Amino acid sequence: MKKILFIITGSIAASRCEEIMNMLLNNNIKISCILTEEAKRYLKISHIKKIVKNRFFTDSSERRNKMLHINLSRENDMIVVCPATANSIAKFANGFGDNLASNTLLASNKKILFVPAMNSFMWHNKINKKNVRLLKNNGNEFIGPRIGNLKCGEYGLGRIDDSKNIANRIINRLENINLLKNKKCLVTAGPTIEMIDPVRFISNQSSGKQGYEIASQLVLHGAKVILISGPTNLDPPPNLKFIQIKSADEMYEKIKKISKIDIGIFTAAVSDFKNKNINKSKIKKNKKLNISLSKNIDILEKIGKSKTQRPKFLVGFAAETGGVNNAKKKLLNKKCDMIVYNKIHDKNKVFGSDYNQISIITKNQIKKFKKMTKVNCAKQIIKQIYNTI
Numbered sequence: 001m002k003k004i005l006f007i008i009t010g011s012i013a014a015s016r017c018e019e020i021m022n023m024l025l026n027n028n029i030k031i032s033c034i035l036t037e038e039a040k041r042y043l044k045i046s047h048i049k050k051i052v053k054n055r056f057f058t059d060s061s062e063r064r065n066k067m068l069h070i071n072l073s074r075e076n077d078m079i080v081v082c083p084a085t086a087n088s089i090a091k092f093a094n095g096f097g098d099n100l101a102s103n104t105l106l107a108s109n110k111k112i113l114f115v116p117a118m119n120s121f122m123w124h125n126k127i128n129k130k131n132v133r134l135l136k137n138n139g140n141e142f143i144g145p146r147i148g149n150l151k152c153g154e155y156g157l158g159r160i161d162d163s164k165n166i167a168n169r170i171i172n173r174l175e176n177i178n179l180l181k182n183k184k185c186l187v188t189a190g191p192t193i194e195m196i197d198p199v200r201f202i203s204n205q206s207s208g209k210q211g212y213e214i215a216s217q218l219v220l221h222g223a224k225v226i227l228i229s230g231p232t233n234l235d236p237p238p239n240l241k242f243i244q245i246k247s248a249d250e251m252y253e254k255i256k257k258i259s260k261i262d263i264g265i266f267t268a269a270v271s272d273f274k275n276k277n278i279n280k281s282k283i284k285k286n287k288k289l290n291i292s293l294s295k296n297i298d299i300l301e302k303i304g305k306s307k308t309q310r311p312k313f314l315v316g317f318a319a320e321t322g323g324v325n326n327a328k329k330k331l332l333n334k335k336c337d338m339i340v341y342n343k344i345h346d347k348n349k350v351f352g353s354d355y356n357q358i359s360i361i362t363k364n365q366i367k368k369f370k371k372m373t374k375v376n377c378a379k380q381i382i383k384q385i386y387n388t389i
C-alpha cells in the first residue's frame with residue numbers, strides 16, 4: 001500500500017481536501033495529514049480525522065514527539081501540499097521552518113507535489129512567481145492552478161485544479177515513485193586530475209553537478225546507488241555509497257571492484273591525457289617545463305566492451321563542440337545503450353552551471369530537450385532509461 005503525507009495550508013480551497021482524500025482512499029492509498037493552524041478555519045476537522053484516523057497531526061503534535069517532522073517524511077512515499085498558499089510556497093522556497101508543516105518539507109527526502117490555490121494577483125506576483133520557479137527548478141512539481149471564478153469574487157488564474165485531476169496526478173506519480181526500486185546503479189561524476197608534480201595537474205572544467213543530481217534522483221526512485229567522483233566542491237547526496245578518486249586509473253580500479261551493476265551512468269569527464277612521468281618534487285618555474293603526455297584509459301569504452309564488468313544498461317555522456325554525429329559514433333564505438341549529448345557553445349555553458357541542454361540518443365532515436373536545470377535534466381534522463389530498459 002502506497003502512503004502519502006497530505007499537508008493542508010490556510011486557503012479557503014482547503015474545503016476541497018475531503019473530496020480529494022476520499023478519491024485517494026478509494027485507490028488504496030494510506031493518508032497521513034498535517035493541518036496548519038490557519039487551515040483549521042476552512043474545513044471540518046472531525047471529517048478529516050475520520051478519513052485519516054489516528055494519522056492526524058498539528059503543531060501541538062510535535063510537542064510530544066520532537067522528531068515528528070523527520071518521521072513523517074521518512075514514513076511516507078510522497079508529500080502533497082494541498083492547497084498550497086503563497087505563504088507556504090515562499091517558506092519552502094526560502095528555507096523557512098517555523099511549524100510542523102514547513103519543518104517536515106525541509107526535512108523531506110521524498111517527492112513533493114504542490115497544489116496551489118490563491119487570488120490571481122497573488123499567483124502572478126513577481127515574488128511568488130520567482131518562488132514557484134525556484135521550486136520547479138529544484139525538481140518539485142505543481143498541479144494547477146486553473147483559470148476560473150475565485151472564492152473572493154474575482155476571475156483569473158489561481159483556482160485550485162479539478163479534484164479528479166489532482167487525485168489522478170497523485171496516483172500516477174505514486175505508481176512511478178519506485179521505478180528503480182533495489183536496482184544497483186553506478187554513477188561516475190566530476191573531473192579526473194592527472195598529476196604533473198606534487199602541486200600541478202592536468203584536468204578539465206567539470207563541476208560534477210550533473211552526475212551528483214543524477215545520483216540523487218536515482219536514490220529518490222528507490223535505487224541502490226554508488227557514486228564514484230573526482231574532485232569537486234560538492235557535498236555527496238545522502239543515502240548512497242560515495243567513493244572519491246583523483247585520477248582516471250583510480251576511477252577504473254574502483255569500478256572494476258563493483259559487480260552485477262544494473263544501470264551504469266558514466267557522467268565523469270575523464271581526462272583524455274596524462275603525464276608520462278610525474279615529477280617527485282615541485283618543478284621550479286625558472287626551469288624549462290617539458291611535459292610528455294600519453295593517452296589516458298578510456299573507461300567508458302573499457303567497461304562497454306567488457307564481458308564481465310559491463311552494466312546491464314550503460315549510459316555515456318558526450319560533451320562536444322561539434323555536432324551530434326560524434327555522440328552517435330560514441331554510442332556505437334563504446335557499446336553504450338544510451339548517450340546523453342550536450343553541445344558546448346556560448347548559449348550552453350555547461351561547466352559549473354546549474355543548467356544544461358541535452359539530447360538523449362539511443363540506437364533508434366534522438367530526443368532533444370529545451371534548456372533546463374540539471375535537476376530536471378537528471379529526471380528526464382532517468383525517465384528515458386526506465387522507458388528503454
